Amino acid sequence: LGFVVAAISPAVVVPGILSLQEQGYGTSTGISTMVVAAAPLDDVLSIAGFGICLSFTIESGSGSDGLWFDILKVPLEIIAGVAAGCVGAALLVLLLPVADVKQRSLGAAAMLFGVAVTSAFALKLVGFSGGSALSVLVMAVATLQGWGGEAAKPVSTVLAHTWNCAAQPLLFGLVGSSARLDTLQPRVVGLGATILLCSGVVRFGTAYLAVGFHGLRWQDKVFTACAWVPKATVQAAIGGIALDEATSEREKEMARQVLAIAVLSILCTAPVGAVLIGSLGPRLLLQDGGSRAKDVASVQGAVPVHGGESPKSDDPEAVTEVTSGQKDEVGGSTAQLQCCVAPGCLARLFRRRGSF
Numbered sequence: 001l002g003f004v005v006a007a008i009s010p011a012v013v014v015p016g017i018l019s020l021q022e023q024g025y026g027t028s029t030g031i032s033t034m035v036v037a038a039a040p041l042d043d044v045l046s047i048a049g050f051g052i053c054l055s056f057t058i059e060s061g062s063g064s065d066g067l068w069f070d071i072l073k074v075p076l077e078i079i080a081g082v083a084a085g086c087v088g089a090a091l092l093v094l095l096l097p098v099a100d101v102k103q104r105s106l107g108a109a110a111m112l113f114g115v116a117v118t119s120a121f122a123l124k125l126v127g128f129s130g131g132s133a134l135s136v137l138v139m140a141v142a143t144l145q146g147w148g149g150e151a152a153k154p155v156s157t158v159l160a161h162t163w164n165c166a167a168q169p170l171l172f173g174l175v176g177s178s179a180r181l182d183t184l185q186p187r188v189v190g191l192g193a194t195i196l197l198c199s200g201v202v203r204f205g206t207a208y209l210a211v212g213f214h215g216l217r218w219q220d221k222v223f224t225a226c227a228w229v230p231k232a233t234v235q236a237a238i239g240g241i242a243l244d245e246a247t248s249e250r251e252k253e254m255a256r257q258v259l260a261i262a263v264l265s266i267l268c269t270a271p272v273g274a275v276l277i278g279s280l281g282p283r284l285l286l287q288d289g290g291s292r293a294k295d296v297a298s299v300q301g302a303v304p305v306h307g308g309e310s311p312k313s314d315d316p317e318a319v320t321e322v323t324s325g326q327k328d329e330v331g332g333s334t335a336q337l338q339c340c341v342a343p344g345c346l347a348r349l350f351r352r353r354g355s356f
Helices: 001-004 010-022 031-057 063-072 074-095 098-103 105-124 128-149 147-180 188-210 217-228 233-236 240-247 249-284 289-299 318-329 335-339 342-356
Strands: none
Touching: 001 031, 001 188, 001 233, 001 249, 010 063, 010 147, 010 249, 031 074, 031 128, 031 217, 031 233, 031 240, 031 335, 063 074, 063 098, 074 105, 074 128, 098 105, 105 128, 105 147, 128 147, 147 233, 188 217, 188 249, 188 289, 233 249, 240 249
16 A cells, blocks of 8 residues: 555656746756656656565465465565566567667557566466566666667657557546445545545655755755655556455455555545646746846846846946956856845945946
């Protein structure tokens, strides 16, 4: 359940961050790049951890000895998943050179999908179901490294279009049909809301502290913590797997609770996270080429500072001298002038020097 709730939804985070990035918010500090890069990494850990935990959570039918065997099998599943992913990626790179991938992106995407599905089902067939998702993730990353970013981009476009047009609507439709909200017990809803609230508070504080050692402003830290709130895609993908794997009535009951909490996390965090990203981004992040650039231009005399007066018209040499001095005070950064000297004070200083 923890791995189900922990995953971030790239389907909600990435479009909102890219929209802010196009407007120039958070690009100079690297906030947009960091948030977008952290989302899939978080999903990789959550999916792999969920698959490994699921493999020994479902009873094997051999008592406590079988449970201990499943726990000890976890490292083997990790090794098997990584090895299967690397072998599948090597096979794809050998069968499809870079030149063929560029010319036949649709065929390359179909072959990548086929090898990934084969690897996942093969590991599940031999009893390493926990490493099946990990093998697919490793295969995708290794294949990208083998083909190169330029050659793999058309393949990624084909897979993304297939996901957006067919797979994603089908996935959410299946999850919606599996979760019957009319049968939810108030106890499960209350438990799920408490879990989401407590885990959200802990995650917010942890994310704030995790990015606190990179010289970021407190506004950047708050936005980063808020940007990792939305949950949707991964919860829809893995929320119903436990119900499919359950065998006994007790396991099915617990699996239904996991699915209900997964659906509840989507309903509660996806819209809230999208609103937080869209509303807090312009208020907390610095904008390149926006108001900050206008302030710097006003200091340098390119824009009138106060009351339509331009300090550049009084004494250009004085403007150059003052801005140079202020650069030395703030470490040579023109962009920081607005933080230490008010434009009105500079205008009065320029007029005073002009009178000399």
